[in-house]
Amino acid sequence: MSGEELALWLQELGQPRFRAGQLFGWLHKRPAERFDQMSNLPRSLTELLEEQAVLSELSIRRKLVSALDGTVKYLFALPDGELVETVVMDYRHGSSICLSTQVGCRMGCAFCASTKAGFVRNLAPSEILGQLYQAERDLGRPVGSVVLMGIGEPLDNFDNVIRFLSLLSDENGRNLSLRHVSLSTCGLVDRIRKLAELRLQLTLSVSLHAPNDAIRAQTMPVARRYGIDALLDACRDYAGDTGRRISFEYALIRGVNDSRACAEELAARLKARGGGGWCHVNLIPVNEIRETDYRRAERQRIASFQGWLGERGINATVRRTLGADISAACGQLRREEQAAQPGKYGKKEDLP
């Protein structure tokens, strides 16, 4: 609930409005694990809250810390026993947390572990926030930025993700500026247009992974629903409407999308929509997952690909690989746990 909604609800319970601010603080500023820890609330109210409400609790099922780079990966159990993954990565400029937005995913990308067992359900706003609060509590320090790049397709859980963003950035709560938030989508064009209307200051990352529909459709079923030109048009309009540069993710898979011709075609499509200024390309050495034969492009090829884009005026960077020893890429840990519990699988569903 927003602060205003909390106030109305407390009013219905016969409580003064100012309690809403105190309660909101206990939920978001210094998140309490139990109502009886909310020390400035009267006992009568905390007892009422215990009767009338639940504090959404995520429990740590597994926690892995990378010996290589200190990346921390959590496997969280939700109140109904479903599992999601959350990763905390340290960079020179601070730490970043990668949150899941759904249990499973129905987008079906061929290279992605998160979608292999289908879709189970959306996460509630409290469950998306809960990953952040539980990780910060466990680590004993705040993280500086949030990326919605874990399990799930954020724009397929649109309303809950928007509510999450508004709670996250609420100045009476966690107060994290949306300038420190990235939202990654596989490219649901209608939802990108809907998001643009909200004029949020977050960074939109779009998983492109190919320079044309033919190659994109080999690995991303969503490409059959939305063509690349419609997608890039929506992205360019998004950048125009919000004044925020789009970040394109491009996972380099050996022999699939890593040729010079691919780089040239990609650069041409981006430049056709107005120079290199409106976007940036983030090249990702693909994580090799157990379920596929896709292989990472060679290091030299990744550097060349970056160069081919750069020569054509498209700014590109190569994403660092973190947590390689702890299955940090999205979906891998949940898959391991599922393999140990056969039968607990979601179902494949049609794209929205």
Ligand code: SAH
């Ligand atoms: N559903 C959203 C966000 C979650 S995935 C999206 O598709 O963008 C976050 C990013 O990881 C996406 O760019 C996705 O394509 C990428 N990804 C998934 N599996 C990967 C793998 N095995 N190697 C590299 N990147 C991968």
